[in-house]
Amino acid sequence: MKTKTTYLFLLLMTMVLGLQSCKDDKVDGAVFSLSIDGQESTSITFGYGQTFVMAKLSSNTGWSLSSDQPWCTLSNVSGDPTDEQYIKIAVERNTTDAGRTATITMNAGGNIRQYTVTQTSKNAETYPVGMEKDAIETIKSIQMGINLGNTLEATGGEEAWGAPHTTQAIIDQMKAWGFNAIRVPCSWNQYLEADGITIKPDWMNRVKEVVDYCMNADMYTIINIHWDGGWMEGSCDASMMTSDAIARVEAKVYKLWTQIATTFRDYDGRLLFAGANEPVVESREDMAVLNRYEQAFVHAVRRTGGNNLYRNLVIQGPRTDINRTDMWMELPEDTVSARTIVEVHYYDPFNFCLNEEEETSTYFWGKPYAQYGPIDEGWQEEHVCKQFDKMKKKFVDKGIPLVLGEYCSMYRTHPVDSLQEICHESQGYFTGYVTEQAKNNGLAPFLWDIQNGGLFDRSTGTILLPTVYNQLKEGAERGQYPY
Numbered sequence: 383m384k385t386k387t388t389y390l391f392l393l394l395m396t397m398v399l400g401l402q403s404c405k406d407d408k409v410d411g412a413v414f415s416l417s418i419d420g421q422e423s424t425s426i427t428f429g430y431g432q433t434f435v436m437a438k439l440s441s442n443t444g445w446s447l448s449s450d451q452p453w454c455t456l457s458n459v460s461g462d463p464t465d466e467q468y469i470k471i472a473v474e475r476n477t478t479d480a481g482r483t484a485t486i487t488m489n490a491g492g493n494i495r496q497y498t499v500t501q502t503s504k505n506a507e508t509y510p511v512g513m514e515k516d517a518i519e520t521i522k523s524i525q526m527g528i529n530l531g532n533t534l535e536a537t538g539g540e541e542a543w544g545a546p547h548t549t550q551a552i553i554d555q556m557k558a559w560g561f562n563a564i565r566v567p568c569s570w571n572q573y574l575e576a577d578g579i580t581i582k583p584d585w586m587n588r589v590k591e592v593v594d595y596c597m598n599a600d601m602y603t604i605i606n607i608h609w610d611g612g613w614m615e616g617s618c619d620a621s622m623m624t625s626d627a628i629a630r631v632e633a634k635v636y637k638l639w640t641q642i643a644t645t646f647r648d649y650d651g652r653l654l655f656a657g658a659n660e661p662v663v664e665s666r667e668d669m670a671v672l673n674r675y676e677q678a679f680v681h682a683v684r685r686t687g688g689n690n691l692y693r694n695l696v697i698q699g700p701r702t703d704i705n706r707t708d709m710w711m712e713l714p715e716d717t718v719s720a721r722t723i724v725e726v727h728y729y730d731p732f733n734f735c736l737n738e739e740e741e742t743s744t745y746f747w748g749k750p751y752a753q754y755g756p757i758d759e760g761w762q763e764e765h766v767c768k769q770f771d772k773m774k775k776k777f778v779d780k781g782i783p784l785v786l787g788e789y790c791s792m793y794r795t796h797p798v799d800s801l802q803e804i805c806h807e808s809q810g811y812f813t814g815y816v817t818e819q820a821k822n823n824g825l826a827p828f829l830w831d832i833q834n835g836g837l838f839d840r841s842t843g844t845i846l847l848p849t850v851y852n853q854l855k856e857g858a859e860r861g862q863y864p865y
Contacts, residue, residue: 409491414441431720434472443491451484475781512650527563527828535567535608563602606656620667639682656696663700731761770823778824814857821861
């Protein structure tokens, strides 16, 4: 009997202590919040595109977060007491015809608070006339693009590098050749007033005139800040740039793009802005510097209002190099969803595409042409597919399209006359293959072309290399975007 009484007493005490333990698991006086832009709200609304917000978390006790939907993800899910920790709340592109919701649950010392995440469907959003197409729809509309190279970006003036004065007839001819998109590299720094920040009206008007030619021809048009002397693109070295120096470049990016975007604010969605060209980035730390400049670009454009609230913006990868972009690129934040496009370039292999030294350059590319002379092993068809597949997996599969802003081969004269036409055929094969595979992987192709040494003569409206041109067109026709 004594043993039984003792057992019952111990059981009762265990239950009491257990209940007390459960009560102790919930921390009294817990103070915690999840806020966006300084305001706590139990509901967060996103547009239909892939996007995110940074939410400030504070808690005077240990905390955890969870999402009940796989399309809504959190950068951190638990932590110690903190006054300030930022959580990235990200949503995938909503490809359904209906809106959807997720619940984020925050547990702070046993105290529970829930936040409702709502993502609209595309059909629920309205845009101004002419701005309806998002980034993917815009890229899908590009059959093939061309660069107005060595022209408005030329040091010393539009014609300083051999290009003729651009006219409506030149742009119309490009459209007649089958290009429905054009990239217009632009210089700005050499056209500033004495204050070093105000763009001269004559130059702004000239750029506007050329853009108007493109609009008249019904071409998708990209304008950018090109190399421009390197004041921005050459200022990404995190090991050399001071905080003050970075801030000065950042401010200049903002002020120039405010002027450019204001000038073109009322243009429709056929006009795209690109923040840079080939920014010199050699490390993840450099990428963080570039991201500040690209963020300033996005903020400047959006804050000018009008159609710029919805304009598709093109963001350059580090050096627009595919490998660096795959490893390091982080996209700037945007206030709208599904309006971001990434830009990379393709000039592989160097000896075939860019090398001007006759002794070390190669004249042939592709398996069908290896029989005629040396090719760069490891840099042929398989390399093209591998590189573009990297971009597809990193961006396209997540709802972010790309432009292949530049690509071409070197149009060489072969030292053996009998091989010259075969050399051109190989150049055409490269051009067509890259064009096709770019589109197959979600990149809109923009051929790099200049007046002297390019595929066309703008002055006469002549196709200089019909073999290359024909394969370019065929590649564009074969290529199918994966959207």
